Amino acid sequence: MKRFLKIILYALLFAGILIAAAAAYFYFKGVPTYPYDIPQDVASLQVKPDSMRIARGAKIATLLCNECHRGEDGKLTGRFMPDIPSELAPAYSLNITQDQTHGIGNWSDGEIYYFLRTGIRKDGSWAPPFMPKFPLMADEDLYAVIAWLRSNDPALAADAREFPPNKWNLLVKFLANVAIFPPAYPEKTITIPDTTDQVAFGKYVADGLCACYGCHSADFTKQDPIHPEKSLGFYGGGNPMLNYEGELVPSANITMDKETGIGNWSEQAFIDAVKFCKNPRGGLLKYPMFPHTTLSDQEVKAIWAYLKTVPTIKNERK
Ligand code: HEC
Ligand code: HEC
Structure with a gap:
């Protein structure tokens, strides 16, 4: 009986060490980085900011961006996200105004396009799930969002306020290593289906x-x-x-x-x-x-x- 207890004790100890080692591994590994495989035509993308696109982009942003990125005064300088479960948070959305240093004023159209599809930035860092990815959005709608981001919408005027970079906790790091990954990059151009269908x-x-x-x-x-x-x-x-x-x-x-x-x-x-x-x-x-x-x-x-x-x-x- 004593021997049996001893075996169980060792087994538990061993399991404990394994779990601690796995936790340490994910803690120090962090959210993975990814190769920056931006296709050539996307890297050189230059979206024509015509008024139709800007209007469509503003409409899409009202649906899909502003709620998360809007600060208290309505500018898109980012905010604390109170509705993320406390095990996963704290998380801040970031400044997406045209500020060259604190916002995304120095991102190219292609960098924004690639980021919105995959969540991967030029330096290979990846935005975890709280920033949605748009792998199925039509190219034309993504161009509209980009045109709007470049527009003279006062909410986007350069603004230097910024939250510190997010520090993800162990659970987010763990999920980003084993459960949630960047979506596959679309193989073809995505078009908006005809409204008659x-x-x-x-x-x-x-x-x-x-x-x-x-x-x-x-x-x-x-x-x-x-x-x-x-x-x-x-x-x-x-x-x-x-x-x-x-x-x-x-x-x-x-x-x-x-x-x-x-x-x-x-x-x-x-x-x-x-x-x-x-x-x-x-x-x-x-x-x-x-x-x-x-x-x-x-x-x-x-x-x-x-x-x-x-x-x-x-x-x-x-
Ligand atoms: C951010 C998460 C979120 C998104 C995105 C979202 N919904 Fe909802 N939706 C909810 C939640 C949560 C409820 C339940 C609200 C409640 O209990 O009052 C809900 C309720 C609804 C209801 C009411 C159903 C009922 O039985 O009361 C409809 C209809 C609906 N959503 C349609 C949509 C459609 C269509 C879209 C996309 C255009 C959409 N939702 C996008 C979270 C979402
Ligand atoms: C559900 C909330 C949410 C929505 C909706 C959302 N974002 Fe974000 N966004 C975030 C969070 C959180 C981050 C920070 C991610 C990180 O720290 O890695 C972020 C990061 C970004 C970044 C990177 C900024 C930087 O400096 O690295 C850009 C660009 C961005 N979002 C643009 C958009 C656009 C455009 C839309 C709409 C099409 C949008 N986001 C919709 C939450 C959101």
Whole structure:
């Protein structure tokens, strides 16, 4: 019996040492860096900043960038991100104004393009998951964002305020080494589907542009950013998220399941929910759902048509 206990004790000790060694390894290794494999045509990219692009870029930024990068006075100097779970945080979004040193004023169009696709910077450093990546966004929409970043929008005027670089904790470092990686770089140019093909267009707006599935699936770490439909619980919701007060708000099931999803909703209720966060049961939908006011009715109707083609999932919200 004594000998048996001894063996168990040694086994536990050994396991403990292994865990400590693994922890030390990830702690010192940090978030991995990646080779900067920027394609030639992207490296030399120069986006023509015409007014159509700037307007489209501003619209996309309202949906996809400003909420995270806006400081208290509305300038895009970055902010503390209170809604990241405390095990993963603290995290700050960074200054993306045109300041040459503190913002991204000295990044080339190609560097911005490559970063938005992959999260990889020129020095090979990688932005962990709190900065989303856009591997399925159409090239034209990325050009629009870049044109807007260069525009005279007052929110982007050079501003030297800056948060210190993020210091990621052990859990983020661990996840960035074993679970979450830069998405594969697209092999071909991505075009915006024709609006006459409502389902394909809706799929682009939902999966490619807005990544609605990101929040509306089961788990951030079990997603496939290149083939979103392979993500665990695709549009079935349940992903646990935090609001600004740190309360848990699981995302909703937005498949067409009649009992646990939105299969009994009208198209108009859907438009009001997506554009203005109107909750058909009364009141407003909670953050992190946010009003997508700059999506057109046509775009939201296309998402609705697309969601009708997504396999339903039974998933009651807890
Ligand atoms: C969910 C929050 C969030 C959203 C949405 C978001 N970002 Fe970020 N962004 C971050 C965080 C956090 C970082 C810092 C990452 C790091 O420290 O590595 C960051 C970093 C960046 C950087 C790198 C800045 C630098 O100096 O290294 C750029 C450029 C950027 N974001 C642009 C954008 C643009 C453009 C959009 C919209 C298309 C956007 N971000 C949307 C959170 C966000
Ligand atoms: C940042 C995460 C996030 C993103 C991105 C997001 N949602 Fe949501 N959404 C949520 C959360 C969380 C809820 C639940 C809110 C609540 O409980 O009040 C929700 C609720 C909803 C609802 C209401 C469902 C119900 O049963 O009440 C609809 C419809 C919806 N989202 C559609 C969308 C669409 C379409 C997109 C993309 C254009 C989208 N959402 C993007 C997080 C998100």
